[in-house]
Amino acid sequence: MLALGWAGSGQGRPLAPATPIAPATPVVPIAPVAPIAPETPMALEAPLRVASYNLDANLDVGKHTIHATGTIHFTNRSTRALTELWFHLYLNAFKNNRSLFLRNPFALGRSGRTLSSYGYIEVHKLTSPRFGTQNLWANSAKHSPADPDDTTDISVPLPAPLEPGESLELELEFTSHLPPVLERTGYAGSFHFAGQWFPKLAKLELDGTFAHFPFHPNAEFYADFGDYDVRITAPNEFVIGATGSLVETTQRKNSTTSHFSLKGAHDFAFTAWDKFERISEKVGDVHVQLLFPAWQRENALLSLSAVRQALPNFSRRFGPYPYPTLTVVHPPEAGEGAGGMEYPSLITTGGVWFEPYLGSHAIEAVTVHELGHQWFYGLLASNESEAPFLDEGVNSYAEIGVLEDLLGVGSAFRGAGLDISIAALHRVNAAWYGGDDVVAQPARGFRGFSAMGGLVYSRTATLLLTLERVFGPEKFRAALKLYAEKFRFGHPTPDDFVTTLEKELEPSFGRALRVGLFERGWVDYRVESVASRRSLADLGLFAEGGPQSSRASAASGSKDWLGRAVVYRRGNLEIPVEIALHLKSGAVLRRKWNGQGASFVVDYTGPSELASVEVDPDLKIPLDQNLLNNSKAVTPAGESRISYILTSLAHLFVSGALP
């Protein structure tokens, strides 16, 4: 899911030529789309299927409920016999204001909104042919472990152990009562977005434990791969968008059943609304479908344009997109809480209609961010609750590169003579939280979502961007691609991430990465002082092969200039840095410091006077805690452009030339 800050780069790159929006594909309101046969995923590797779901869901758009029956095919891929199963009932986060998700009135998750009515899951039946007709749910725990008020993390004992390699067919029946859209899931009027709507098995680890956790407002999800076959029945006039490919539709008098299928995924979400418009087009081999409110058509086209360029871009960087379809949902304003979220082969975007008029590229940024999650969450399905930096942080870094390819240096904002890049936004957000807390920690450890946004999203992205620029973009990107390929359809851990990257790069890179992620790493380079003067001729007494003799006076001295600057490094990150010496003649000399030690002295002798000294002149270290102490001048520059600019603007305002 997207945090409020995105970011961009300080590296000036030419603006990518805007790709014109393809000739308007006819808008097809409420018309059924042609089914796309589920193809074999394009990936070379196939995921290990652990939990596959086959569900029949009936959406009652008046009551905002989903009644579903179906089966879960579960295989014990661990090394130990299982005596219990763990289910996540994420929707119970919205059951009452004492759930872990809603109980803190000062930290209502990401949106900060409150609920007007509540949502929950009722599990009516959980049986298995292996255990006869016994309703396993009757023996389930009544609440999350050690938390009587929360019911999002529920254990179900098995009547007999399930040995390694054995499979279990579970039959279940449940009713999901959707809440008004607060975060990700729910309804707003007739708009419905069903995310985390079914009882979902927790991820089974190799050692036979389940990675289960109550649903914390900072946290997201973690699950095993499997196949999803879901049939959704809704009134005829409703347009359905869902994870996976539409296999077939069956229309009855008042309702239509749409069958969606997705192989090798770890979640399933769908949306239904009677006011969706739809645009479809093929991007490479992928059928892209865009669902949006009619009045947001132009903004939805911005999303489509971003997908058109970003999908092949991400595929080049991190391996091919594996699914035959991608659905992009632009929710209406009333359901904006469902926007900015990722599911396998389905993403949601959002934004108010006038954003592009303000110079903002927020709509493209949200789209690219969520699309990036198809890799860092979808394919590299790390534990989002325990190590959110692996999906949100690495994805925020990935989003920077792709957005800059799309939009150039003004990737976040362009207007009024100012370009703001997504990297710059991430950098300032990262600096705001500095080394306040550890980046690589569980979502529940952060003191509020803004702290998590600053540290997990922005600080990870800025750290990786720093390492990319310092240790070489080609090497770094190749290492990251290797990581993405190695753990494709897998569940990488923080250690997998770090060891894969450091193996490909030099040892100092690995040290910086570990300190940056695990040790509240920070750095601030600062030019402490700079001085310049004419060099002196030798004065005083010198031994020159015999008795001491007096040397000539200064009058016959050298015409060279001397200069000296002292640069300090604060913080626990040692990152190699360049230092620029600006001479009065206009020439610029460069020196290198490996970043080790607390300070570095730069000496200069030459024909021109030293004007100023700047550390990290190319902004290769956006992680630098304070950019404004990076330079020191012998004589500070006089002319102030900002005074001229602001006075001019204010003058135009006052004289009535501007409204």
Place this chain on the structure above:
Amino acid sequence: MSTKTWAVFGNWLVTLFLGFVLAWPWSQGLKAQGFSQFADGDARLLSAGGAYFLEALRLGFGHFQSLLLPTLVLGVGVALVSLVPTAGLALAASSKQKLGPNALATRAVEHWWRFALLRLGTSLVQALLFGGVYVVQAWFRATSADVRQADLRTLSFVAAGLGLGAIVGCVQDVLRVALVRDAVSPHFSGAFGLSLRALRSEGVKLLISWALLASLCISLVGASAVFASRGFAEHPSLTFGLQQLLCLILIGIRLFWFSIIERALASAQKRIKPGALVPAETPASSAEPAYPS
């Protein structure tokens, strides 16, 4: 120098000063962040994808946050004070006798409260109009507020809203000139009457003139913005000088617009009986106060 020249330069000087006052706390706040230590000075603010600009805002966050409310109050105050040079322009356009800078300033200050009332009234009417158009367009279910995808119905609502707002602004200017005319006592009732007559007879001409001049001003400001976005980074003082020249031209255009209004008001006045717009107890000959020239 002629009254009009005084008025234009006076307007320029006063608004430049007011603009400077408004901008000063912010420019000082940004300057205090230490950009003079960089080889390229505060041109750095506009480079590196805004990284340094955002850093300056972050490091000076407390200071800039504390400036928001005072700037809002100052902005309203400055906008109100700037009505004085506007009154000076209207006076210069309508005055038949030569006025020196002191007389012009004194009379402009005397008219300030009327201009302020007029401004408040106009803003209120414009807000009501825009609000009304918004409600009506919602009633008629226009496609979208976004003009990129608006249908003809929506566009006509947008045009109606903007057009009505412009007409109200235009009428405000006619009233401004009518209020300061030599031959008319500065009563709202008399000014309204004369303005209505002028608008009835030459309303279309006035609106077309206004539209043309407004388009010219918008084009000039737009072109200048494009030029300035680059020019300030490379040649700040030269760009500032050219911006000031532009301001002088814009003020000149406004004076020209007021002169057009004055001609319309004069011809409207010719068509009515002398003294008809002057209150009965005030002889027409004494309507003109004896200001030093």
